[in-house]
Amino acid sequence: MNLRQELEAREERFLSPFAFKSVQSRGRARKEPECDLRPAFQHDRDRILYSKAFRRLKHKTQVFLSPSGDHYRTRLTHTLEVSQIARTLARGIGLNEDLTEAIALGHDLGHTPFGHAGESILNSLLPGGFRHHQQSLRVVDELEKDGQGLNLTYEVRMGILWHSKGRGSILLGPEEAPEDLSLEAHVVRVADLMAYVAHDTDDAIRGGVISVDDLPQLVVAVLGNRISRQINTMIRDFISMTRAQKAPKVAMSDHVLEGMYCLREFLWDNVYDNLEVxxxxxxxxxxxxxxxxxxxxxxxxxxxxxxxxxxxxxxxxxxxxxxxxxxxxxxxxxxxxxxxxxxxxxx
Known part of the structure; x- marks a missing residue:
């Protein structure tokens, strides 16, 4: 038994019955020999981490265009924060951390320069439109490695494709997502929103666009007025509510979801659509x-x-x-x- 097989056996022993195991993968579009050291999703994580598209994220806007301050988020730091939150969630409910991390690290590879403004203008110019989650899949399928793509597993690719929410539902119902979408993909979708509502708020306060006193009372009452407290509240609620489920689904309490929706709308109205920004x-x-x-x-x-x-x-x-x-x-x-x-x- 090689190291990869030992790690796959460990997944069978220790992960939740609802976790997506490496040996269950539908595989890659192009057949290739399996690594004898790494399970498939760990291998995918490494391919994304060492890609050129991943390195370019450090100089792509998250919210504030070309910030001169050292502590504003970029698309890269956002991605790392999503990955950390997603792994915490996955570990808390016994899911596959390698699959979760691979999806999280790859979810924004297709983002344009200048944040969502870049996405919006390309969407108006390109026949058929432009969406960053579709472009992220195109990056890993067709554009990386001089047109060869990264040849990732089906499960990572689908997680990347389905991470985006816009201003839509945070939790996808069974009628909204493909039946074979992994729980790990659902986790990344939620972690992405947890990361950006808290950290975009932090950056907006740092930039003087808003102050802590501007936060809606509902947000302060439910999530808290400090970034660390907001993230802690969302993570704890997600883990406790999901662990209480008797079926393979992710869950959050109604009042914490309401607080997240409220904070997201506040950011759209007061930060993303702020005249100065x-x-x-x-x-x-x-x-x-x-x-x-x-x-x-x-x-x-x-x-x-x-x-x-x-x-x-x-x-x-x-x-x-x-x-x-x-x-x-x-x-x-x-x-x-x-x-x-x-x-x-x-x-």
Whole structure:
């Protein structure tokens, strides 16, 4: 018995009957020899961690565009915080931490520069629309490793695809999600929201956009007025309510869910749509729109940056892929080099 098989046997002994075990995986799109050291989901986690798309997350906006302060979240720190919360939840209810972590680390790989403003403008420009969760799946399936993709397991791929909520339901009902979606995927979906409602609040307070006193009374009464207390309340509620279930489902109490919904709506109204924050993103949207148009309309520019001259919707798709993969600073530098005049430097 090799180490991978020992670890798979340990999963059978110690995880919940509702956990998704590595040996149950539907496998990969392209068959390949199994690693003798790592179960499949641990292998997937490592592939995501060492991908170029993961490294680029450190220079992508979470809420505040190109913040000069050292302590604001980026898309990378958000991802790490989601991973930590998701593993805590998974461990608390006996689920597969490797699967949970792989989904969490991969869930935002397809996010654009400039946060949701970048996603919104690409969605308006690309035929068929653009959604970051679909792009995250496209990154791991088709774009990473020079077009080979990461060849991840089905379960990790579906968890990435189904993590996004927008302003929709936090907990998916059985009629809303695929029957074979793992509980670990449901955990990441909830952990993502726990992370961003608490940490975006923290960043907004740090940036002076809101103060602690602005938080709705319902949020303070149910979740608390400190970030650590809010996260602690949400995690404890999720674990206790889910452990009480007699079926394979995740659960939270009605009053904590109400507090989370209230905090999310407060952030939309007072932070994400705040005029000062929003104006930066409108300017950033213009950067993406003009770069996209340049890639689509200018053959020389397209050839230089896309390495070919695809036609029609394929060109637009490739342009969106290229832009979505950019960091904030790369997009701004490319825009500057492409559209802004340079000082005359004759010797």
């Amino acid at each position: 929003h104006s930066d993103f409108m300017r950033a949207s213009k950067v993406i729109e003009e770069l996209f148009s340049k890639l689509v309309d200018d053959d020389n520019f397209c050839l230089e940056h896309l390495g070919g001259l695809p036609r029609g919707e394929e060109r637009m798709r490739r342009a969106a892929d290229y832009i979505a993969g950019m960091t904030d600073r790369y997009a701004l530098k490319l825009y500057e080099d492409t559209f802004l005049p340079k000082p005359w430097a004759r010797l």
